[in-house]
Amino acid sequence: MSVRTTDVGRKTQCPDCHHRFTIEKAEIKIDIPDPIVPEDEYGLKDVARDHDDARKKMGQEIMSQAQKDLKEQSERKDLNKRTQGAFEERKPRNDQDDDVGEKKRREQLTPITYDPREGLVEYPLTFSPKEIQRDIQLLSDVGLLMRWVFLSLFAAVTIYFAANAIYHSMQPNQTFLTLMYSLAGTAFSVFIGAGTTLFLGSQFLFLVTSISSGLEDWDWPELGIFDRMMEALFLVFAVMLSLVPFGIMATIDQWWALPLLAFTFLAFPVIYLSLLDQGSVVTPWSSTIVASLYKLPGKWLLFYLATFLLMSAILAAGAAIFIFAGIDRLAYIALPGGVMFVGGAIVYALWLGRLSWEIVVLSSQEQEEE
Numbered sequence: 383m384s385v386r387t388t389d390v391g392r393k394t395q396c397p398d399c400h401h402r403f404t405i406e407k408a409e410i411k412i413d414i415p416d417p418i419v420p421e422d423e424y425g426l427k428d429v430a431r432d433h434d435d436a437r438k439k440m441g442q443e444i445m446s447q448a449q450k451d452l453k454e455q456s457e458r459k460d461l462n463k464r465t466q467g468a469f470e471e472r473k474p475r476n477d478q479d480d481d482v483g484e485k486k487r488r489e490q491l492t493p494i495t496y497d498p499r500e501g502l503v504e505y506p507l508t509f510s511p512k513e514i515q516r517d518i519q520l521l522s523d524v525g526l527l528m529r530w531v532f533l534s535l536f537a538a539v540t541i542y543f544a545a546n547a548i549y550h551s552m553q554p555n556q557t558f559l560t561l562m563y564s565l566a567g568t569a570f571s572v573f574i575g576a577g578t579t580l581f582l583g584s585q586f587l588f589l590v591t592s593i594s595s596g597l598e599d600w601d602w603p604e605l606g607i608f609d610r611m612m613e614a615l616f617l618v619f620a621v622m623l624s625l626v627p628f629g630i631m632a633t634i635d636q637w638w639a640l641p642l643l644a645f646t647f648l649a650f651p652v653i654y655l656s657l658l659d660q661g662s663v664v665t666p667w668s669s670t671i672v673a674s675l676y677k678l679p680g681k682w683l684l685f686y687l688a689t690f691l692l693m694s695a696i697l698a699a700g701a702a703i704f705i706f707a708g709i710d711r712l713a714y715i716a717l718p719g720g721v722m723f724v725g726g727a728i729v730y731a732l733w734l735g736r737l738s739w740e741i742v743v744l745s746s747q748e749q750e751e752e
Contacts, residue, residue, distance in 0.1 A: 392404070392405055393405075502595070502596030502597065502598070503596050503597070503598040504596065504739075505593050505594075505596060505735065505736045505739040506736065506739070506740065507681050507684060507685060507733065507736040507737050507739070507740050508684075509684075509688070517729075517732060520732060521728070521729070521732075523600060525600065525602040526600075526728065529581075529585055529602075530721075530724055530725065530728060533578060533581060533582055533585070533720075533724045534717070534720040534721040534723075534724045534725075535717075535720065536574055536577065536578040536581075536720070537578050537582075537719075537720035537721075537723050537724050538716040538717040538719060538720030538721070539570075539574050539716070539720075540571050540574045540575040540578055540720075541716045541719045541720055541723070542712060542713060542716040543566075543567040543568075543570040543571035543574065544567065544568075544571035544575070545567075545712050545716070546563060546564075546567040546712065547563070547564045547565075547566075547567030547568040547571060548567075549712075550563040550564040550567065551564040579614060579617075579618065580607070580610050580611055580614045581610060581614075582614070582617075582724065582727060583610075583613060583614025583615070583616065583617035583618060584605065584609075584610040584613040584614050585728075585731075586617050586727060586728075586731045587613045587614075587616055587617065587658070588600075588602070588603070588613075589728065589731035589732060589735055590654075590658070590731050590734050590735040590738060591658070591735070592735065593732060593735025593736060593738070593739060594735050594738035594739050594742055595739075595742075596739060615663045616654065616657050616658060616663055617654065619657060619663040619664075619666070620650055620653045620654035620657055620666070621646075621650065623649075623653050623666050624645070624646040624649040624650040624653055625646050627642045627645050627646075628642040628643055628645070628646055647686075647689075647690070647693075648686065651685065651689075651734055651737070652671055652672065652675070653666045654734070655668070655671045655734070655737075655738055655741070656668035656671045656672070658738075659671055670741065670745055671741065674740075674741045674744065677744060678740055678741065678744060681737055681740050682737070685733060685734070685736075685737045688733055689730055689733060692726055692729060692730065693726065696722045696723070696726045699718075699722060700719055700722060703715045703718060703719070
């Protein structure tokens with residue numbers, strides 16, 4: 383049975399038991415919380431009545447931290463109390479005086495006396511006992527020796543197939559067998575030679591740029607085929623461009639074309655360094671490299687003389703081995719031929735890097751003078 387608020391104080395009858403009674407007003411009990419003191423608004427101080435030790439400890443920590451923060455705020459100096467007068471000269475913000483005093487200037491991360499080339503090594507193009515000993519140390523690098531061995535093997539295989547192809551193609555009585563030998567030798571020499579040129583050109587560029595930059599510790603990069611191909615293009619294009627006069631004259635007269643190999647010998651280092659300086663294989667001209675021909679004539683002459691003696695020694699040794707062994711023992715002379723070819727390319731790259739280092743030093747000095 384339910385009643386309304388308006389029926390309070392009246393008599394009513396229960397519809398079930400027919401009992402009559404007076405509806406009295408119900409008493410509502412409200413739990414009034416304990417008053418909170420103003421200075422402890424959240425009741426964090428009075429934690430003694432809390433029977434939960436964890437909450438009691440947390441309340442004490444919060445209260446102590448709040449008191450600590452209030453103390454720090456009261457002790458903090460108010461720098462905005464002083465107002466500037468209307469007729470006072472306004473100073474820039476950086477020149478305003480404060481209680482802290484003059485600010486300490488920020489220290490430079492890089493010292494003023496820092497020289498970026500201080501930690502690099504000098505590679506002058508000289509053939510003093512000290513530099514010769516350093517070249518021997520460079521050639522004894524484990525990474526360089528490992529690449530020398532593998533490239534020599536591939537170069538030897540290329541020489542073997544190329545020599546066989548030339549030998550069988552020059553036979554007076556050509557048969558089907560000789561033609562097949564010539565065709566197979568040409569195909570294998572081109573395929574293996576392309577891979578050898580790819581890796582040799584990449585290592586050639588690494589040696590030249592590392593020595594030109596003055597790096598002492600060489601970190602041989604592990605590049606993909608495409609990256610090695612792009613690096614080898616500098617060597618391939620330099621050789622092709624330096625052989626242009628020889629190729630044109632060879633189509634007219636082969637004997638008259640032989641003296642033009644001297645142009646290839648002289649033009650290759652200029653073209654190769656120009657391609658590297660320009661960073662493109664289609665711009666074989668660099669004013670910096672060409673200007674060094676008359677600014678550093680002694681270094682260029684020394685480089686040409688040293689490389690001429692190197693190539694002459696390799697050609698003489700190769701001819702002597704071929705004459706001694708003959709074409710019948712080509713398999714025995716291909717391996718030393720590959721070793722000498724790759725070794726000559728490595729030594730040539732070392733000396734070309736030294737020449738490039740001389741050009742870099744000269745350019746740096748000219749820029750400092752300007």
